[in-house]
Amino acid sequence: MPVTQSSARPLISVVPTSVPDRPFVVYTARDLARIAPLARLSAEQRFEMQVVSSVLPFRVNQYVIDELIDWDAAPDDPLFQLTFPQRGMLDEAYFDEIAGLLRRNADKSELDQTVARIRNALNPHPAGQMLHNMPRDAAGNPIEGLQHKYRETVLFFPSQGQTCHSYCSFCFRWAQFVGDKSLRIASSEADSLRHYLAGHPAVTDLLLTGGDPMVMKTAHLARYVEPLLSRELAHVQTLRIGTKALSFWPQRFMGEEGDALLRLFERLARAGKQVALMAHYNHWRELETHTAHEAIRRVRDSGAVIRGQGPLLAHINDDPSVWARLWREQVRLGVVPYYLFVERDTGARRYFEVPLERVWNIYRDAMQQVSGLARTARGPSMSAGPGKVEIQGVTEVAGEKVFVLRFIQGRNPDWVQRPFFARYDPAATWLDQLQPAFGEPKWFWQDEYATLCRNAVTCAG
Numbered sequence: 193m194p195v196t197q198s199s200a201r202p203l204i205s206v207v208p209t210s211v212p213d214r215p216f217v218v219y220t221a222r223d224l225a226r227i228a229p230l231a232r233l234s235a236e237q238r239f240e241m242q243v244v245s246s247v248l249p250f251r252v253n254q255y256v257i258d259e260l261i262d263w264d265a266a267p268d269d270p271l272f273q274l275t276f277p278q279r280g281m282l283d284e285a286y287f288d289e290i291a292g293l294l295r296r297n298a299d300k301s302e303l304d305q306t307v308a309r310i311r312n313a314l315n316p317h318p319a320g321q322m323l324h325n326m327p328r329d330a331a332g333n334p335i336e337g338l339q340h341k342y343r344e345t346v347l348f349f350p351s352q353g354q355t356c357h358s359y360c361s362f363c364f365r366w367a368q369f370v371g372d373k374s375l376r377i378a379s380s381e382a383d384s385l386r387h388y389l390a391g392h393p394a395v396t397d398l399l400l401t402g403g404d405p406m407v408m409k410t411a412h413l414a415r416y417v418e419p420l421l422s423r424e425l426a427h428v429q430t431l432r433i434g435t436k437a438l439s440f441w442p443q444r445f446m447g448e449e450g451d452a453l454l455r456l457f458e459r460l461a462r463a464g465k466q467v468a469l470m471a472h473y474n475h476w477r478e479l480e481t482h483t484a485h486e487a488i489r490r491v492r493d494s495g496a497v498i499r500g501q502g503p504l505l506a507h508i509n510d511d512p513s514v515w516a517r518l519w520r521e522q523v524r525l526g527v528v529p530y531y532l533f534v535e536r537d538t539g540a541r542r543y544f545e546v547p548l549e550r551v552w553n554i555y556r557d558a559m560q561q562v563s564g565l566a567r568t569a570r571g572p573s574m575s576a577g578p579g580k581v582e583i584q585g586v587t588e589v590a591g592e593k594v595f596v597l598r599f600i601q602g603r604n605p606d607w608v609q610r611p612f613f614a615r616y617d618p619a620a621t622w623l624d625q626l627q628p629a630f631g632e633p634k635w636f637w638q639d640e641y642a643t644l645c646r647n648a649v650t651c652a653g
């Protein structure tokens with residue numbers, strides 16, 4: 193049923209909100225000078241932002257500026273760090289190169305070439321996602337906009353959802369936003385998605401991601417997800433939507449567009465589908481506004497569930513009390529704490545990364561501060577090439593200090609839940625910096641993973 197028909201019908205279960213309408217006003221790198229509170233910072237700091245935002249994407253909206261950032265605490269404020277570019281996000285050499293070009297008003301083509309070279313050096317697609325996760329059609333051509341890394345779950349990148357209401361300064365999907373088509377994964381092909389899902393009965397979960405699919409009009413979203421109500425897609429039980437709209441633009445869930453969206457969720461939920469918003473949160477402050485509370489309540493009223501997840505980041509949330517408070521607030525509001533991630537190996541990682549041992553200690557300390565209902569947050573998890581690898585702890589086995597690791601999710605389902613050990617390394621920040629423990633020459637999964645990567649189509653299921 194097209195969404196226009198159902199939109200005439202009132203929401204069944206969602207209580208209306210008193211949150212007033214607010215226009216969506218957004219600023220990008222070109223508009224830095226128009227963001228009034230930035231006048232509080234020095235001219236040098238503002239120039240640094242201009243340099244960094246020439247390379248890494250920048251976008252912030254008025255709600256974030258007015259309601260989330262504590263300008264008295266800027267630039268150290270975690271919500272400011274979450275959204276505004278900082279000098280340390282670029283290596284000194286890159287920073288100096290771009291700063292030099294801007295200072296001497298270099299011509300556009302010289303600047304563009306330098307920016308492109310630097311972006312390519314920043315691992316724009318971590319975990320080999322451009323190469324290894326794209327399924328292929330019968331003729332061997334990659335199917336645009338789809339990733340099929342794990343047997344049960346298909347990721348889809350709707351082309352209208354490849355931006356966000358604001359950008360996170362650490363975003364691992366940053367390459368989606370910089371306007372280079374060769375770096376972008378997207379599709380507007382609702383039919384090819386439907387066809388692919390129909391041909392893969394082992395798929396139980398469809399994850400819409402981006403960018404943020406919640407930037408899409410509800411009518412566009414409906415084109416992708418209404419086929420889940422058909423008999424041929426009965427095996428796809430769960431629709432997950434990765435989003436930060438509950439934090440960056442909770443008004444998305446208000447007004448006419450919000451009603452239409454919740455009506456769609458309601459229809460899917462009433463038809464027996466699990467609708468899960470995989471809500472990205474980094475700090476409890478994102479949960480403090482009345483609008484954020486109302487958005488959460490309305491989504492839950494529709495029958496959808498909300499699961500909270502996000503990475504642990506220096507300058508933003510590398511503190512156990514921040515995570516404990518975030519998880520407690522989530523539970524209070526009805527959001528299920530789901531994942532604590534390790535910052536990925538891309539973009540501005542050097543500014544945000546935290547050694548794995550410290551990440552684990554923060555996770556453990558935070559867990560110890562909360563009750564059982566908040567201990568549903570899994571992690572710390574690295575979304576690496578071979579799978580989602582959890583750091584279970586640091587301990588000593590047979591006289592050797594080791595990291596205990598296990599796959600939460602793996603390219604081969606047989607790897608899942610198998611513990612394995614890495615030599616202790618206090619400086620390591622990612623899986624590829626670890627070595628197998630006990631003198632082993634390689635990981636138990638290494639040969640198989642190499643074969644999967646060589647074939648590059650196996651992950652298509």
Ligand code: SF4
Pocket residue numbers: 355356358359360362363364365366402403404435436472
């Ligand atoms: S919401 Fe997600 S995709 Fe969008 S900028 Fe933040 S991390 Fe990136």
